[in-house]
Amino acid sequence: MVVRCLKCRVLRIELAANGVQGNGDSSVNAASGSNPHYGSSSQNDPQSLWTKMLEAAATAFASILVLGTGFATGGYMYHRFYKWLVLHKMERAFQPGDPVLELAAIGKEVPNSIAPCKEQEGDEHWILRDEQAKIDAIVDGTDRGHYHLLIGEKGTGKSSMLLDAMKKVEGEGISMFEAHADLEIFRIRLGRALNFEFHEDYIGSYFSERGPRDSTALLDIERAFNKLEKIALLRRKTVGKPLVLIVNAFHLLRDDEDGRDLIELIQQRAEQWAASNLVTVVFNSDDYWVYERLKVLATRMEVTAIADLPKSQAMSALAKYRQKYFQEAPPSETLAEVYSRVGGRLTFLNRVAKSKDMLRTCDDIIDTERRWFLNQCWILGAEMDDDVMDQQKYASAAMVLAHALVNAEKNLPPRPPDDDGSHNIPKIPLHIARQIMTRADFIQQYDHINLFAITSTAHVRADSVPMQRAFRRICAEPGFEEHLEATLQRINDIESLGRTREIVAKDLVLGGKYNFITKDGASWGEKVTEVSLEEKAEEAEEKKVDEGDGNEES
Missing domain, CATH: 3.40.50.300 (P-loop containing nucleotide triphosphate hydrolases)
Structure with a gap:
């Protein structure tokens, strides 16, 4: 049946289940024949179904191949x-x-x-x-x-x-x-x-x-x-x-x-x-x-x-710098004094060269190094508390090493006649320095905070010339050696107290005694110590009387 919708202008074709009704075409009826389900044979054909499945699979495979190739590329x-x-x-x-x-x-x-x-x-x-x-x-x-x-x-x-x-x-x-x-x-x-x-x-x-x-x-x-x-x-x-x-x-x-x-x-x-x-x-x-x-x-x-720079090189560079930027020619005595105070360290020479009063700046540098060392490693003496024990071990070891370097400076050999006057800071072999401090672990920390320096040849010395001068000033203070010795003694006393254990034997309060007897053990070469309590005669009699009274009461 053919129905035309005027509003939508859509042609709808409805086919009856038993054929075409109404004024259908006779050719359609003839084509349908006696089969009431026209067209269903082609849909149910297995060959047609497999063909459609292969077409769908090929389409999906081609899509996946294209996408995969695109992503991979x-x-x-x-x-x-x-x-x-x-x-x-x-x-x-x-x-x-x-x-x-x-x-x-x-x-x-x-x-x-x-x-x-x-x-x-x-x-x-x-x-x-x-x-x-x-x-x-x-x-x-x-x-x-x-x-x-x-x-x-x-x-x-x-x-x-x-x-x-x-x-x-x-x-x-x-x-x-x-x-x-x-x-x-x-x-x-x-x-x-x-x-x-x-x-x-x-x-x-x-x-x-x-x-x-x-x-x-x-x-x-x-x-x-x-x-x-x-x-x-x-x-x-x-x-x-x-x-x-x-x-x-x-x-x-x-x-x-x-x-x-x-x-x-x-x-x-x-x-x-x-x-x-x-x-x-x-x-x-x-x-x-x-x-x-x-x-x-x-x-x-x-x-x-x-x-550090040698003396001649440092003095020449310092003189040329002062001539260029300050238009002055400092005397050689002043330059030599500057070198004797701060040495040939570039960081110190830069500060001195830019200063108006070079000698005063040298003293400021030395005082700064001295205060830095004291702030890190000053010792507290015999009155120190035991809570600062670890820090004072660190500080006293540094003071002992500084004192050893000052003493080593006094024993330096005289300079040869052809010496240019460069600094010869005293140095001690690394293993000897550890022996002096009686510690092997502190020296690396001293090197890290620029108190002492360890050279590439494994020698220990002051970190710089101003630091060596600071050591000299500290060790020259009145009563320094006594103060250092008192600190070391206090550390030893605290350590001794820490290692000492007090044992109280209450049986000895009444006048008894312990007998220690060493005997041979069960195995060959073994020694066994037996400890027994020896009582006084009066105590033994009192003990027997007490035991007798107890028996009578029983």
Whole structure:
């Protein structure tokens, strides 16, 4: 039946279950024949059903194939692009120009290099050290095949020489960063220096990128070194020089398990890179304990000790500085007195050179060092409380060592006639210093807070000339030796009380005695001590009477 809807203009065809009713076409009836369910045979045909299923499966498979190929291609392209981008970014970190140089140049009035010399650019130098040529060769890649440890007291100019060497080559092929005790901060600073973000480089990052804090700091540092090694291989093929990685203030790492693991990790890489001329690693340290840790595994390490300037060099540089910036020519006696008070330490010479009254500034420096030492290690005498026992052990050991250095200064041999007058600070071998203090663990802490210095040859001395003068003043005070002896005696008394145990035998109050008899034990060679109580006769009689009275009552 055909029904036309005038509003919707939709043709609806309704077929009856038994054929076409009404005025249907006779051809339709003829085609249907005697089968009342026309068209159902084609729908129920198994061959037609399988055909439709195969068509649907082929369509689904083609869709999955297209989508999978698209995602796989995209992921692979992302993976390749990520690897290229990481290496490209790290390669840019070693191009000319370094953030460390920019930070060092801000607010810097005079460069740290020597008076009579001038650079090709025309910059005048303040103090040039003899070790500068070696540092230049290390930084510009000429000196290769080793990794280096620069060791010296704070303020001797180690970092300044490294910055000067970097400035000469504009930081090309060099990366420098500051160490830190916390491994996470160390990892971040290393990543910043290498321009590496520590993201995981695997194809899963295409869908979900893993954060940089999902792994340990040591693992991230190892991955950063793997990328650095690839950059170094490319540079060796193109430039022919190794990269230079400078770790400044390496002594700030803690001497614990984590710190030792990090040192071992970096040293293993440094040994491998030095052997293959890939990367030259430079460690800059103020403390001796770093050298002790590195020496265990060191085969290609070179140690460069940075000490104070000699007298002639320090006086010449100081005179030229005063002439340039103050238009004065100080007499040689004044310059010699300045050197005798503060020595050739660059950090002190800088302060003195910029001061109007140089000698007064020298006295201020000495007084500052003296107060620093007293604030850290002053002793409390015989009246000290036992609650400060541990701190006073630390302080008294430092005072004993300072007193030994002052006495050693008095026994120094006379200077030869050709001596230039440079300071000869008394020093004691490290093992003797520990014997004097009767402690082996305190000396590393003294070195860390700049009270005493341990040289690269394992000798202990005052951290600087002003500190040695501070020792001299303290030990020369009236009654110092008696005060030190009273403190040591008080420490011994407190320790003795701690080791003493009081035993009270109540049986001896009435006049009894103990008998100690040593006999042979059950086994051969064994000795057994028997203890028995010997009572007085009166007590024994009273005891028998008491026992007899008890029997009668019973």
